Structure formats: structure tokens, C-alpha cells
Amino acid sequence: MNAMSPPAPTLATKTASGGEILLRLSGVRKAYRGAVAVESVDLEIRRGEFFTMLGPSGSGKTTTLRLIAGFEQPDAGTIELDGVDMARTAPFDRNVNTVFQDYALFPHMSVAENVAYGLKAKRVAAAECRDRVAEALRMVQLADFAGRLPAQLSGGQRQRVGLARAIVNRPGLLLLDEPLGALDLKLRQDMQLELKHIQEQVGITFLYVTHDQEEALSMSDRIAIFNRGEIEQIGTPEEVYERPTTPFVANFVGSSSIVKRRGRRFMLRPEKVQVLPVGERAAFGFHGEEGRLEDRVYLGMFTKYVVRLGDGTKIVAVQPNAEGATGQLEKQRGEPVLVVWNPETAWPV
Amino acid sequence: MSSAHETLRRGGVPRRFSGLLWRNPRLGLGSLLAPPLAWFILIYLAALVVLFVAAFWSVDPFTGELDRTWTLDNFRAILTSDTYRAIALRTVAMAAAVTVTDAVLAFPFAYYMARVAGPKLRVALFALVLLPLWSSYLARVYAWRLILSHDGVLNWALKLVGLPQVDIGYSRWAMWIVFTYIWLPFMIMPLYAALERIPGNFFEASGDLGARGWRTTAKIVFPLALPGLIAGSIFTFSLTLGDYITPVLVGGPGSDFIGNVVYANVGIANNVPFAAAYATLPLLVMAIYLLVARRLGAFDMM
Numbered sequence: 001m002n003a004m005s006p007p008a009p010t011l012a013t014k015t016a017s018g019g020e021i022l023l024r025l026s027g028v029r030k031a032y033r034g035a036v037a038v039e040s041v042d043l044e045i046r047r048g049e050f051f052t053m054l055g056p057s058g059s060g061k062t063t064t065l066r067l068i069a070g071f072e073q074p075d076a077g078t079i080e081l082d083g084v085d086m087a088r089t090a091p092f093d094r095n096v097n098t099v100f101q102d103y104a105l106f107p108h109m110s111v112a113e114n115v116a117y118g119l120k121a122k123r124v125a126a127a128e129c130r131d132r133v134a135e136a137l138r139m140v141q142l143a144d145f146a147g148r149l150p151a152q153l154s155g156g157q158r159q160r161v162g163l164a165r166a167i168v169n170r171p172g173l174l175l176l177d178e179p180l181g182a183l184d185l186k187l188r189q190d191m192q193l194e195l196k197h198i199q200e201q202v203g204i205t206f207l208y209v210t211h212d213q214e215e216a217l218s219m220s221d222r223i224a225i226f227n228r229g230e231i232e233q234i235g236t237p238e239e240v241y242e243r244p245t246t247p248f249v250a251n252f253v254g255s256s257s258i259v260k261r262r263g264r265r266f267m268l269r270p271e272k273v274q275v276l277p278v279g280e281r282a283a284f285g286f287h288g289e290e291g292r293l294e295d296r297v298y299l300g301m302f303t304k305y306v307v308r309l310g311d312g313t314k315i316v317a318v319q320p321n322a323e324g325a326t327g328q329l330e331k332q333r334g335e336p337v338l339v340v341w342n343p344e345t346a347w348p349v
Numbered sequence: 350m351s352s353a354h355e356t357l358r359r360g361g362v363p364r365r366f367s368g369l370l371w372r373n374p375r376l377g378l379g380s381l382l383a384p385p386l387a388w389f390i391l392i393y394l395a396a397l398v399v400l401f402v403a404a405f406w407s408v409d410p411f412t413g414e415l416d417r418t419w420t421l422d423n424f425r426a427i428l429t430s431d432t433y434r435a436i437a438l439r440t441v442a443m444a445a446a447v448t449v450t451d452a453v454l455a456f457p458f459a460y461y462m463a464r465v466a467g468p469k470l471r472v473a474l475f476a477l478v479l480l481p482l483w484s485s486y487l488a489r490v491y492a493w494r495l496i497l498s499h500d501g502v503l504n505w506a507l508k509l510v511g512l513p514q515v516d517i518g519y520s521r522w523a524m525w526i527v528f529t530y531i532w533l534p535f536m537i538m539p540l541y542a543a544l545e546r547i548p549g550n551f552f553e554a555s556g557d558l559g560a561r562g563w564r565t566t567a568k569i570v571f572p573l574a575l576p577g578l579i580a581g582s583i584f585t586f587s588l589t590l591g592d593y594i595t596p597v598l599v600g601g602p603g604s605d606f607i608g609n610v611v612y613a614n615v616g617i618a619n620n621v622p623f624a625a626a627y628a629t630l631p632l633l634v635m636a637i638y639l640l641v642a643r644r645l646g647a648f649d650m651m
Contacts, residue, residue, distance in 0.1 A: 091556040101521050104554040108572045116569075118558035169558065 019046035028077035039229035055226030273317035423626035497555035519601035535584035543577025
């Protein structure tokens, strides 16, 4: 019945580059009645990795996840898990579990029954089933809620049940479809840390889907950026932020200004641009240009400056409002200012 | 501006009345509910009370006049007579059989409508289910008489394909078939509503957790559709329980229902107290049925 035996939980270093490949997608394509959702996706995910598929809505990231889960069948391409193609395998025969965006908890079953559902389907012995359910509920800090119905839980608690229900099966690969999307900001940030912690604890490979670039940067070992059904770039959070390979990635991951100089386009991250009063001298090796201050927005931790250069280019700069910092530039709208950056941080796109 | 406000504040009679209702929400609710409540108490509850009271009266066998003295004779007759017991049992058994058959037939049909069929096919199936309700009950029962009678459509068709003839016209089999047919839409509709409400990703989640189709059906679909099933069964069960036309038209000899006895006692025998006493029986059965249904959560759906 189960083609693949569950892999031994690896607590290996998560970022071990060149680690063993767990999941390999080659030439995967999916269209719905002519509308192409996934154009052609090639992807390799290593065992033990926290891998994120990031992209705007309609970019194909969720469809790719659903293809891996088995909720959809690809029109072309292979989906290899542990070297076995399972593009045509039913979801119940895949060593993969999913955490759903809206939890999809069964409303007529208690928390414990929800978590035990997968084990019962696999005919795990009652005693072992009980132990594993208790362990999973402890891990998501819901040990005291075993007898509750989903309707009696808060959104955050339901999300934890969804997570426990999936990891209790010890899948080779855990798929998470925007699992924190419905939670408010504070809870979402707490859950990000907790998810990462749980992933390190259980050593299961996580494949995470989100449209939130901050979430992707803070949690992932590697990120694949999706756009129009294709992957634009795959890399570590630092790589995709500092060295984007396409203008789309430069814009979607973080914000940036695009400057054209000597016939080439460069990307400038706002935190790498300084705004100074005219006449002040830029540090050695830095590039300085004059412009007009178009807007200044106080954001608490930062102040954001929008400067229009002589050739019409718009530059956005963000400076921390730290003690003694140059953040509080006392200039009004329309006044001339100097923008300064290190040419090495201007990344060609 | 203030003059416009003045005009509004003084207003006409309708405006002042609306303001009164706004300030006293209970008054609004009361005036809304009073007419239906009055109707309910007068026509419905009062009639029921008269029925219960009359059940303890009797009729003078010689003069045929009502004797309004308190007596349990009617109930004693019902409980001790084999005939009346058999009729009650037959009625309840038929109601149960029809309910089970309708549930079995309706489940796959409602499932297909709710979860498989596309929007266009769904509308067409809706029409097919509801269309018969537009024609008269009597016309449909008479149609079944023509189908099931000895030289009817059924035997003609059987003969055509070389199968042996059946003789089920005017029998309990005929009643079972006709009741099942007539009340089927009342089972399909609530079942459809229940099945349609199950979120699609429950099926995905169940499969994702390793459950095949049968387990998903048994553990997810069936429990979530149960309230709809029970709501439908209340219709099929009570409608069969109270019927007295189908037994006359397609039932053979000895297929009287409770309703037929009540009808005969009201009309021919002119023994209204006995009819009232016998009529409390289906009321009692339905009351028990509804209590059990409430326990199973059937009314969470309505």
C-alpha cells in the first residue's frame, strides 16, 4: 500500500548544502481549461530543509503544492519523492501531509480524534496511537485541549491542531499552505518562530507556501520565488534579497528603487541609501547625487524618504531613528538633498 | 439646517409610529408576531386540545349522541384489539420501511447533485426532483395504479424482455413502491443541503491523512450529512404515517392504515371520540421520533 517507507527522521544540519534530495519536480505543468497555472516548474528540495515557495496570488505556488499533495494531477512532468515518481499516486498513498490554510479540521470530532484520524486510517495500534496523539498535542502546547471540539478553539489553537494532525503521521514531507494567513500579525510572528522551532525538533522537511516575503525571509533555509507559473529564482534568504536575478524578484522580495546608469539597471535597497543635506561630503568610495525631497514619512522605528533625482528617477531611502543617527534630516518637501550609496550595493538586474 | 431637522422631528403619523417602534423594540416584535401567534393558538393548538379531550369521550351506541363523561374505553379498545394493534404496527412499519428505502435511494443521488454534477446538470436534476411535486398527488398515485396493475405497464415491459410477470398491484409491495416514490424529493432536498455544506477541503484533508474513499464516506461525509438525513426522514416518516389515500388506491385488501380507521370512524361509524383516540397514536409516535431526532442534532440544520 505505502510505496515508500517513512524516512528516518534526520536531525542533520538543516542548511547542509548538497544534502540528499528528498523531492524533485521536473517539468511540472498544470493548466485548468486552458488557463495555465503552472507553466514549467523544476525544483529540488533537500531532506530536512525548510523550503518556502513565495509569490503573489496566482503565481502557481499553491497549485504546485496541491500537485505535490496529490489533490491535482499534473499535465506533464514528474514529482519524485525519495526517487519514486508519484505524479499519478493518490493522496492517501503519498508519504506527505498537509496543513491547510483554513485548517480543514473535522467539526464533529474532538481535537484528539482529529489528530488520531491519520493514524487510525493507517491502522496504528490503539496504544501507540494514544501515545503519539498525546505527544503531538504536547508539542503544539494543546495537551489540555484534547477533548474540545474545533468550534471551541481560537484561530491560533485551530492552526496548532492542524499542525499536530499532520506531524503526528511523521510524513517524509510536510506541506504548509499559507498556514498563518488567517491569523493576526502578532500571533503570526509568534507562530513563525514556533513553527521553525517545531521543524528543528521533529526534523521533518517543511515545504511552505506564502505570499508574505517577510515570513519567507525569516523562516526559510531556501526560497523559490514564483511568478506567472514559473520559478524566477531559488536561493537562501540572503541570496534572493541581496542578489536577485530578475527585476521581479528585486521588487517582490523587499522593496527597491531601480536606477539606470551607463545603460544598465541597478537595484538599490532603501536601507542602503543615505539621505544627507546638500553640501555634506559622501564617505570615500560612495556615490552621491542631488535630488529633491518628495516625501518624508515617520514610521516609528524608521523614517522613510522619497527623493526625485534630476533625471526623474525615484529613490526610496529608509533610515533607522536610532540615538544620534542622521535619521532626523530636518528638510521640508521640495528642498534639495543629497542621496548617497555604496556602488557595490547597487545590484544589476 | 435646523428647520429641516425640525420638520423631520415633528414628522407625520407614519414617521412618529416608526420612531415609537424604534424606541420600543418589543412592541415591534409583538405586533409582528401577534397574527401568526393568534392563528397558531386558535387553529392549531386549540384543535389539538379538542382532539385530546374528545379522545376520552364516548358515543352512545343506540342514539349516536356524544357522551362527554371521562372514560378510557377508547384506549382500552385500541390496546386490546388485535386488529387495531396490527393496523398501527403496519402503519409504523411501512413508514419505517419507506424512510429507509428513501434514505438509501436519496443518498447517492443527493451526493451526486451536491458534489459531482456541474452547475448546469445540477439545475436539471433539481428540476427533475421537484417537477413531480407540481402535479397532483392523486394523479401520481393513479399513474402508479396503471403501472403496477396486472395488465399494466410493468408487466407489459417484463413480457417484452421475456421476464416472468409479477402480481404486485394492490398489495403492500405496491404501497411501499408508491410511498417511496412520492416522498423521495423530501429526502433528497435536506440531504442535498447537508452534503452541499461540507467544505471541499475536508475530502482533501481526509485523503491527505491516508483515508480512502470508503473511510472518508463513513467517518466524514456520513456524520456530517446525518442531520440532513434525519430532517428528510422526519418528512418521509410522518407523511407516510399520516397517509390514508395511497392504502385505498394501491393497497390490496387488509392494508388499512391508522388514517383509514380514523376516516372510517369520523365518517361512516360516526364515532369521533374513537377516531380522536386512535389519531393520538401517530402523534405519540412522531413525538418520540422528534425527540430522538433532536438528540441526534437534526434541528441544528434547520
